[in-house]
Amino acid sequence: MRENCKRWAELQNLIQVIKRVIFFLLSIFGFTTLGSAALAQSADLQVVVAGPTSGIQGGTFTYTITLENAGPNSADGATFIDKLFFPATNVTASCSSATLGATCPSPTITGSNPISVGGTITTFPVGAVVKITVQGNFPLNGASSVTNTATISTPSGV
Numbered sequence: 001m002r003e004n005c006k007r008w009a010e011l012q013n014l015i016q017v018i019k020r021v022i023f024f025l026l027s028i029f030g031f032t033t034l035g036s037a038a039l040a041q042s043a044d045l046q047v048v049v050a051g052p053t054s055g056i057q058g059g060t061f062t063y064t065i066t067l068e069n070a071g072p073n074s075a076d077g078a079t080f081i082d083k084l085f086f087p088a089t090n091v092t093a094s095c096s097s098a099t100l101g102a103t104c105p106s107p108t109i110t111g112s113n114p115i116s117v118g119g120t121i122t123t124f125p126v127g128a129v130v131k132i133t134v135q136g137n138f139p140l141n142g143a144s145s146v147t148n149t150a151t152i153s154t155p156s157g158v
Contacts, residue, residue: 042073046152061088107132
């Protein structure tokens with residue numbers, strides 16, 4: 001009897017693993033439902049900030065924020081925020097490129113210290129890369145060391 005219970009538990013575990021594999025494979029090919037059961041959506045969103053960590057007082061800076069959707073699903077409506085943790089001036093931001101059908105967002109600039117650059121990528125398919133360019137001037141006085149961080153968030157339902 002004990003042996004049968006053990007085999008039954010092993011069989012149940014195997015069934016759960018097989019279900020997960022099937023749902024994963026279906027999601028790769030764009031299926032989001034199986035009959036009446038909805039499949040969980042997910043997207044691996046990545047962000048990299050490239051630019052200076054220090055600068056000359058009053059000098060110019062350029063940061064490139066690279067946003068990528070590594071899949072397995074699209075992330076339409078993903079939002080990003082880039083924070084400049086120093087009192088920069090004359091800050092501008094624009095989308096410099098978008099690949100594989102992603103839409104270039106129109107970045108908005110808010111705040112003063114930190115200054116935030118943010119936006120929404122309305123169409124963000126798997127494998128797409130969006131690049132945002134942020135430019136401005138370092139503070140006229142203060143520390144020459146600066147911090148710039150960026151985050152990207154998946155939209156609800158993904």
